[in-house]
Amino acid sequence: MxxxxxxxxxxxxxxxxxxxxxxxxxxxxxxxxxxxxxxxxxxxxxxxxxxxxxxxxxxxxxxxxxxxxxxxxxxxxxxxxxxxxxxxxxxxxxxxxxxxxxxxxxxxxxxDLHPAVQGDQLAGCAPDRAAAAVANLAGLHGPRWCDPTLLDVPWLKPVGAEDAAQLGEVFGPAVDTFVERFAGRLDDRDARTLREAADAIAAWVVGRPDVFGLVHGDYRLDNLLFGDDGRVTAVDWQTIGLGHPLRDLAYFLGTSLLPDDRAARERDLVGVYHAELERHGVTGYGLDACFDDYRFAALQGPLITVLGCAYGTPTERGDRMFLAMAARSCAAIRALGTLDLI
The missing domain is CATH 3.30.200.20 (Phosphorylase Kinase; domain 1)
Incomplete structure (x- = not known):
C-alpha cells in the first residue's frame, strides 16, 4: 500500500x-x-x-x-x-x-469533523459533556470486555511483571523531575501524592488482572471533539493498548473535571458509564464493583501526566495543563483512597 x-x-x-x-x-x-x-x-x-x-x-x-x-x-x-x-x-x-x-x-x-470543537483540558469539562464522553468511552470498552481474542492480536501486549518493574524504575525519577521542575507551583500535598503513586505504580499497573480490555490510554478533553448535536468523538489513538478499562474512565474524570465537579457528580457519571457497558453486552459486573475499580484505577492520572510532561516538548500551555492535570488527579486519588486499594 x-x-x-x-x-x-x-x-x-x-x-x-x-x-x-x-x-x-x-x-x-x-x-x-x-x-x-x-x-x-x-x-x-x-x-x-x-x-x-x-x-x-x-x-x-x-x-x-x-x-x-x-x-x-x-x-x-x-x-x-x-x-x-x-x-x-x-x-x-x-x-x-x-x-x-x-x-x-x-x-x-x-x-474532518468540522464544526465539532476540541475540548479544552485547561478549562475543564462541564458534567453534562462529561456524561456524553463517558458514554462514548463505554463504546470502546463494552464490545471487547474481557475478550480473550484480544490476547492474540500481535501488536497488543498486556503489561507483565518485567514491564511493571521497568515502569517503576522510569516513573520514580520522572516524578522527581516533575516535582523539581514545578517547585513553587506544585502544591506540597500533590508532590507527596505523586511520590506515593510512584512507589505503588509497579504493583498497580498489573493489579486486578481479571478485568481487562482495550484502553485508549489518553482519553481526555484535548483528544475529544464535541459536536453541536452533543455527540463526542475520540481521536488520537496512538496510546491504545490492553489493560484495565477503568483506567480510561478514572483518567478522564480525574483530569478533565474540576475537583468539586468530580466529587459532586462522579457516582452519577460512573453510573452512566456502567449502564452503557451493560447496553453493550457486559454482564456479571455490578455497579459497586465498577465504582471500586474506578477508585483503584485513578493512578492513570499521574502516570500519563508525568510521563507526558517528561517526554513532550515544553510549552507555556503545556506546563499549565500538566500542573492542572496533576492537581486534579492527585485530589481524586486522595478523595477516593486509591493508594489504600493497592
Missing amino acids: RVIDTADGLTPEALGEVLGVPVTAVRWERVGSGQIGSCYRLRLDCADGVRRRLVAKLAAEDEGARAFLWPVYRAEVAFYRDLAATVKVRTPRCHYGAISADHTRFVLLLD
Whole structure:
C-alpha cells in the first residue's frame, strides 16, 4: 500500500490513487503542533463534482523522532485497521491507512469533523459533556470486555511483571523531575501524592488482572471533539493498548473535571458509564464493583501526566495543563483512597 511521506506528497494524483476517486485539486493547511506527527486539513475537489474535507496524519518530519515514535504510529494505524470496526466508540471514519515495513512512515486519511470543537483540558469539562464522553468511552470498552481474542492480536501486549518493574524504575525519577521542575507551583500535598503513586505504580499497573480490555490510554478533553448535536468523538489513538478499562474512565474524570465537579457528580457519571457497558453486552459486573475499580484505577492520572510532561516538548500551555492535570488527579486519588486499594 502506498505511504504518503510528506505534505508535498499530498497531490491530486496520490490522493486519487489511494482513495479510488479521481481528484482534480487539493488544498491543505497544517494544524496542530506536530510534536508526535504532522497533521493537515485537506480540501479536495473530485472529478464527480463533490468536494471532500479530510484530515491527513503523517509521521513527524524529523527522522530521529520517527525512529523513536514508531510504536505509536503502528498502534494508531493498527487501531483503525484492526479494531475500530469491532467496537462502538465514535471515531473519525478512516478512508485510507498505510504504514511502512519499519513503522517509521505512515499515512491516515480521516474525516474532518468540522464544526465539532476540541475540548479544552485547561478549562475543564462541564458534567453534562462529561456524561456524553463517558458514554462514548463505554463504546470502546463494552464490545471487547474481557475478550480473550484480544490476547492474540500481535501488536497488543498486556503489561507483565518485567514491564511493571521497568515502569517503576522510569516513573520514580520522572516524578522527581516533575516535582523539581514545578517547585513553587506544585502544591506540597500533590508532590507527596505523586511520590506515593510512584512507589505503588509497579504493583498497580498489573493489579486486578481479571478485568481487562482495550484502553485508549489518553482519553481526555484535548483528544475529544464535541459536536453541536452533543455527540463526542475520540481521536488520537496512538496510546491504545490492553489493560484495565477503568483506567480510561478514572483518567478522564480525574483530569478533565474540576475537583468539586468530580466529587459532586462522579457516582452519577460512573453510573452512566456502567449502564452503557451493560447496553453493550457486559454482564456479571455490578455497579459497586465498577465504582471500586474506578477508585483503584485513578493512578492513570499521574502516570500519563508525568510521563507526558517528561517526554513532550515544553510549552507555556503545556506546563499549565500538566500542573492542572496533576492537581486534579492527585485530589481524586486522595478523595477516593486509591493508594489504600493497592
